[in-house]
Amino acid sequence: MDIAFQENEDRGFYTETFHSSAWIFQGDNVGSGGIRTSLTTRTCAVSIRERTVKISKGTGEYPWGFRIQFSKPIVVTEVDTNGAAEEAGLMVGDYVLAVNGIDVTSIPHSEAADLARQGPDVLTLTVGSDIARGPNTPRPACRGYLHKRTQSGLIKGWRKRWFVLTHDCCLYYYRHKRVSMIQVIKIKQSTKTFLCAFGTTSWSLQDEGKRQALSAIKMEGAEVGPDTSLGKPFVFKCHPQSGFRVYFFCATSNQEMKRWLEAMEKATHTITQNHVWVDVTKHNSNLPPLAVKNPDCLGLLHKMDKSKDSWVQHYCILKDGCLYLYSGIRATHAQGGIYLQGYMVREQSYGAKNSIIELKPPSDEFRTFYLCAENANENKRWIIAIKASIKKWLPLHQALQHYMNGPPEETRM
Template sequence: LVVGSDISRCPNTPWPTCRGYLHKRTHSGFVKGWRKRWFVLKHDGCLHYYRHKKDEGKCSPLEVIKLEGAEVGIDSSLGKPFVFNCVPQSGNRTFCLCATSNQEMKRWLEAMDKAIHPVRQNHVWEDVTLHNSNLPPLAIKNPECLGLLHQLDRNTDMWVQHYCILKDGCLYFYASIRSTQASGGLYLQGYRVNEQILSFKQSVIELKPPSEEFKTFYFCAENNTENQRWITALKASIKKWLPLHQAIQDFMNRPLEETRM
C-alpha cells in the first residue's frame, strides 16, 4: 500500500521527525570544507538533505540516507565542537555533520538513534487492510463508498483513473472493477477532506494530511454529485478514527452515569 498516514507503518510508536540546518563536511568539488544544508529526518527513518529550507517539498533532496542499522556518534578528532558522524549500514561512506550547539547536536543524535533502532509493533488493523488489498474490489465486505476516481499526479499534472473502494479509513485503488487485487491505497487517519477549485475551475476533492511529512492528494469523480458523495463518505470514514487524546476527552465529557462500568 502507498502510505498516506503514519499508522500503516507503526501506529503506536511513530518514528521521530527532526529538521533543521546542519553543516556537512565535503571533500569533493573545488570547495572543500563545510557546507550548510537543510536536513529533514522523516517518519520512514530516512534522512533527506537539501541546499536550502525552501527546497523541501519543492525539489528532490540532494541525497537520502537510510538510518536503520546505521552507526552514529560524536567525532572529536577534528578539534571542532558539535561534530558527529553517520555511517549508513549500506555502503562505506561516512557523513560528517556539525550542529550549531550542543543542544542541537543532542536533539539530532536522539532522533537519529530512534530511527536507527526502530520499535516495530504488529497492529491487527494493518493486517486487515493488507488482507483486503489482496482481494478483488467487490470482495471487500460493506464498503463505505465505491466507484471511479481520478487522482492528480502532481509530477505530470495528469489525472490517473482508479476504481476505488473506501473501507475503514483506507482508500484502495484498482486498475479496474475486474482487478484481482489492489494496485495501491492510502491510509487516511487524521486527513481533512475539503472541496477545492483548481486553476482550471474544476471542483476537486482535497485530502490534506495531519502533518507536512505526508502528501496532499487530489481526486475528482465523474461529476459534482459524485464528488459530494465521496466527500461525505470520506469524512464519515475518517471520523471513525479519533486521536487518543480526543477520545479520552470525549469520554471524560460524557455524563457520569454513562461512564460507569
C-alpha cells in the same frame, strides 16, 4: 504495507498520518453522515477482536485489580499495576462481552460485577479489543526484583532493583516497583535515620509508576546465560549487542533465575508485529474490489499523479478510513491506497478543473492528495462519504477525554 509511493505513486499504501499519531476506531456507531443506510447495517464494528482473559483472584478489598465503567458495552477504565488483572493481560479500553461464560452486553454493569464477585476464584472474561489498540500488546514479558552488581559508585556490591522486561525487548530497572502514598511514607520513615546521618534533606523515590527508569538495556541481539565466575548462586549475565559492559544479576532461587533467562532469551530475538489495522487493510487489499464487504463508497476516481502531472483513473473502494486504489473493477487486488486518518476533505478547484476533491493532511509534513470524479455531483457524493469514513477514527487523546467526561458511575473489582 507501510511503503511510500515510489516510481509510480499510485502503488503502495501511504500510511504516514496513521503512524504519526495514536488512533481509536469507533466504527459505524458514530454518526455516519451521508453514507447510505444499507451500507451501515453492521451491529458490531469490524474492529473488535475477541479474546479470553482468566484472572486468578488476588487479596485485599479489590482482589481482581480493575475497574469497569457504566456503558454499553462495558469498558475497562483502570487496571491496577502489578494486580491480578494486569498479570492476566487485561488492558484499559477492553470491552467486557461475557463474564464466566454469561453474555453481559445487554445487562447493567452492576449485574456483571455481581456475576464476577459471586463466581469462582478464577474469573473468566471474554473481552474485545479495538483494532486501533494494537499491535495486541502483550503484558510485560517479565518483571520483579533482582540484585544487580554495581561497577561504580561509593558503595560497591549488589543492589536490589525492580526490573521490567517489556514487549519491545527492553529491560528497564528502577529503585522500586510502583508504590502507594502509604508505602512512600513508610519508606521515608525507614530512611530517616540514614538521611540525618548524611546531613541531607533531599529525598527521591524513583519507582516504576513515575515511568523514569534508572536505565534501560536493549535486549535485541544480546548474549544472556548463567554465570558461575563470581562464586554466587543464581547469578546470570547479559551482554548487550552494543557496548562493552556486561550486566550481572542475581535471583532469589534457581526457578526465578530460569524464569528470567527464558524471558530474556526470547527478547534477544527481533520481533516484528504489525499493527492490527495494518493486518485488516492488508487482508482487504488482497481481495478484488467487489469482494470487500460493506464499503463506505465505491466507484471511479481520477487521482493526480504530480510526478507525471497527469490524472490517473482508478476504481476505488472506501472502507473504514482507507481508500483502496485498483487498476479497474476486474482487478484481483489493490495497487495501493491512502490511510485517511486526520485528513480534511473539501471541494476545490485545480488547474482547468472547477471541481475536485482535496485531501488535506493535518500537517504540512504529510502529503496532500487530489481526486476527481466524473462530475460535480459524484465529487459531492465522495466528499460526504469520505468525511463520514474519516469520522470513524478518533485521536487517542480525544477518546481519553471522552472517557473522562463520560458517565461517572464505575465499579472497582
